[in-house]
Amino acid sequence: MKRATKSIALLASAFVLLAAAPSPVVPALAPSEIVDAAPASDWVNIAADELLVMDLAPDAGKQARRVVIQLMPAPFSQGWIANIRKLAAAHWWDGTSINRVQDNYVVQWGEADGKKPLPPALATTSQDDYSVATAKTESSALADEINFRNVGTASSTEAIIYPDVYPGSVARFQNGWPIAQGIDAKWPVHCYGMVGVGRDMPPDSGSGAELYTVIGQAPRHLDRNIALVGRVISGIENLSSLPRGTGPLGFYENPEQRVVIKAIRLASELPAGQRPRFQYLSTENATFARYADARANRRDPFFIHPAGSADICNVPVPIRKAP
Amino acid sequence: MKRATKSIALLASAFVLLAAAPSPVVPALAPSEIVDAAPASDWVNIAADELLVMDLAPDAGKQARRVVIQLMPAPFSQGWIANIRKLAAAHWWDGTSINRVQDNYVVQWGEADGKKPLPPALATTSQDDYSVATAKTESSALADEINFRNVGTASSTEAIIYPDVYPGSVARFQNGWPIAQGIDAKWPVHCYGMVGVGRDMPPDSGSGAELYTVIGQAPRHLDRNIALVGRVISGIENLSSLPRGTGPLGFYENPEQRVVIKAIRLASELPAGQRPRFQYLSTENATFARYADARANRRDPFFIHPAGSADICNVPVPIRKAP
Numbered sequence: 001m002k003r004a005t006k007s008i009a010l011l012a013s014a015f016v017l018l019a020a021a022p023s024p025v026v027p028a029l030a031p032s033e034i035v036d037a038a039p040a041s042d043w044v045n046i047a048a049d050e051l052l053v054m055d056l057a058p059d060a061g062k063q064a065r066r067v068v069i070q071l072m073p074a075p076f077s078q079g080w081i082a083n084i085r086k087l088a089a090a091h092w093w094d095g096t097s098i099n100r101v102q103d104n105y106v107v108q109w110g111e112a113d114g115k116k117p118l119p120p121a122l123a124t125t126s127q128d129d130y131s132v133a134t135a136k137t138e139s140s141a142l143a144d145e146i147n148f149r150n151v152g153t154a155s156s157t158e159a160i161i162y163p164d165v166y167p168g169s170v171a172r173f174q175n176g177w178p179i180a181q182g183i184d185a186k187w188p189v190h191c192y193g194m195v196g197v198g199r200d201m202p203p204d205s206g207s208g209a210e211l212y213t214v215i216g217q218a219p220r221h222l223d224r225n226i227a228l229v230g231r232v233i234s235g236i237e238n239l240s241s242l243p244r245g246t247g248p249l250g251f252y253e254n255p256e257q258r259v260v261i262k263a264i265r266l267a268s269e270l271p272a273g274q275r276p277r278f279q280y281l282s283t284e285n286a287t288f289a290r291y292a293d294a295r296a297n298r299r300d301p302f303f304i305h306p307a308g309s310a311d312i313c314n315v316p317v318p319i320r321k322a323p
Numbered sequence: 324m325k326r327a328t329k330s331i332a333l334l335a336s337a338f339v340l341l342a343a344a345p346s347p348v349v350p351a352l353a354p355s356e357i358v359d360a361a362p363a364s365d366w367v368n369i370a371a372d373e374l375l376v377m378d379l380a381p382d383a384g385k386q387a388r389r390v391v392i393q394l395m396p397a398p399f400s401q402g403w404i405a406n407i408r409k410l411a412a413a414h415w416w417d418g419t420s421i422n423r424v425q426d427n428y429v430v431q432w433g434e435a436d437g438k439k440p441l442p443p444a445l446a447t448t449s450q451d452d453y454s455v456a457t458a459k460t461e462s463s464a465l466a467d468e469i470n471f472r473n474v475g476t477a478s479s480t481e482a483i484i485y486p487d488v489y490p491g492s493v494a495r496f497q498n499g500w501p502i503a504q505g506i507d508a509k510w511p512v513h514c515y516g517m518v519g520v521g522r523d524m525p526p527d528s529g530s531g532a533e534l535y536t537v538i539g540q541a542p543r544h545l546d547r548n549i550a551l552v553g554r555v556i557s558g559i560e561n562l563s564s565l566p567r568g569t570g571p572l573g574f575y576e577n578p579e580q581r582v583v584i585k586a587i588r589l590a591s592e593l594p595a596g597q598r599p600r601f602q603y604l605s606t607e608n609a610t611f612a613r614y615a616d617a618r619a620n621r622r623d624p625f626f627i628h629p630a631g632s633a634d635i636c637n638v639p640v641p642i643r644k645a646p
Contacts, residue, residue, distance in 0.1 A: 060383070101564075103559060103560045103563055103564075104515050104516070104559075104563070130627065130628075131628075191540070192427050192539055192540045193427070201625055203627055216515055216539065216540075217514070217515045217539075217540055217541060217634070217636045217637055218540060218634070218637075219637065220630055220633070220634065220637065221618075221619075221621050221626075221629075221630045221633065221637070223628075223630065224627060224628035225621075225625070225626050225627050225628060236426060236427075237426045237566075237567040240426055240427070240563075240564075240567075241424075241426075241563075241564050241565065241566055241567055242564060243560075243564055244560040244563075244564055295544075296544075298544050298548075302524055302548070303544075303548050304453065304526055304547060304548050305453075305454075305546070305547040305548060306544075307543055307544045307546065310543070310544065311540070311541070311543065311634070313540045314540055314541075314542065314543065314544070
């Protein structure tokens with residue numbers, strides 16, 4: 001009989017690019033091969049003070065569990081990110097826990113009872129908006145693009161925009177991040193693995209002490225409503241595979257189910273030899289354009305119907321350990 | 324300090340509908356409240372022979388783990404579904420295992436080594452296409468809708484279509500299932516929890532013995548390329564929270580990591596008293612229209628910017644145990 005075991009297995013490894021020239025046929029590359037062939041200059045080092053390192057208590061098998069988060073660059077959410085740096089420097093999260101795991105939604109962590117005082121240096125109200133105004137020059141260039149739906153096939157970075165579920169907006173990568181953009185504003189997108197700031201009803205009530213990450217279908221209704229501050233770039237399986245909470249909204253009902261956070265530190269505050277070092281693939285070059293095209297148009301013989309496009313959250317920005 | 328703990332918690336419970344009348348203001352309902360208020364006639368019983376019941380070996384805490392899958396109705400994938408019914412009747416899956424858990428992608432199960440003979444009654448080649456032709460009447464009605472992007476706000480079911488990442492198609496619910504539809508074809512959508520048939524390179528090489536379910540961002544590139552046969556309607560956390568495989572593509576490297584499947588049965592083959600009974604909310608009525616609207620447009624004070632639309636995979640069809 002056929003070895004059905006490999007079935008889907010084949011899917012992820014066999015995507016190829018159609019050669020542009022009619023002949024000879026150039027061997028097609030899978031998205032991962034395109035990324036592997038990228039020159040060193042296509043990769044961008046992530047600064048140590050833009051990496052948040054979360055160490056969880058070891059699992060039942062006594063294995064260490066580390067999650068690394070890349071913080072967002074300006075112009076987004078800088079007030080909260082400043083708070084997060086202060087919380088890490090104050091070792092505020094040490095001994096707090098992961099308190100909520102809701103299937104196909106979020107993992108959330110912080111101080112479970114909400115009673116731990118924040119560091120005095122912390123701004124308890126951030127003045128940032130959750131999105132930023134689109135510059136007039138961008139606005140002008142964008143007008144014609146808003147209705148351009150069938151995208152993701154271009155070979156130049158300029159043209160790579162994605163159809164978006166938001167009315168009147170498109171999605172695109174900018175400086176390595178997934179961004180949605182309308183005529184008058186742009187904002188980061190709640191893709192799988194993105195990290196955001198929990199808050200109460202008032203829009204300014206989230207300090208950054210309570211954080212969550214997305215572990216399911218992109219919850220785009222949170223866009224522009226909760227500040228995104230970063231993304232998990234390593235170890236998300238240590239969060240996404242945790243037992244689901246059985247309380248309302250996936251909170252753990254029994255405090256013993258919570259997973260203790262040993263420490264959260266900025267990589268820049270770890271001893272030099274212990275700092276994790278990562279790079280992301282620049283989204284402003286031809287390599288990324290070819291990678292995105294290959295993600296949106298799978299032309300390998302396995303595929304009968306290439307999609308012709310992709311949701312921006314199906315084009316994860318490649319990350320690697322710095323060589 | 325503020326009780327940040329509740330932050331995101333509030334999100335999922337506080338969505339409301341804007342009252343249509345200018346005054347008096349009618350208290351708005353959350354999506355879950357709309358569903359809870361649905362009359363019994365809005366719910367559709369799922370037949371026992373459309374339910375596949377998968378019992379896994381107990382977990383480390385000796386807790387039973389059950390996953391229930393609803394099989395798709397015609398016209399989709401009926402050849403594979405006939406095979407699946409035969410495999411369940413032959414107890415073919417008993418003693419097989421979950422072999423692959425790839426983060427933000429799929430959980431896959433079947434016979435790990437691909438050597439177990441299939442039942443003789445099984446068709447090893449299915450003749451179905453992965454999508455079906457759109458009837459001319461549908462095609463005609465669809466033509467004007469293809470470019471209608473900003474949707475999900477209508478109060479009549481007819482008008483509820485969703486913008487889609489597929490070029491030239493829209494997405495909509497039909498008979499309780501998420502369907503994408505172009506001018507010449509329609510097909511089921513790879514949303515979170517959908518179950519599909521693993522296969523090798525040849526399009527007809529999947530028998531239904533090897534199955535997978537989606538545990539991340541909808542992998543729409545699989546649409547029309549692999550047959551979808553159903554969706555997990557209960558117990559998906561028993562799959563999505565499994566440890567991720569560390570081998571290529573998320574396969575477990577060590578056979579001991581595999582999770583043994585005790586049995587897979589059609590509910591109709593279980594003793595009458597042991598059959599799980601479920602219902603789904605009909606997608607062809609006003610209740611569903613209001614629910615979908617509330618999912619796409621969150622107007623609760625928590626929200627600053629309602630999205631105005633939603634990806635179809637962010638509008639999960641409500642499921643409940645039959646009362």
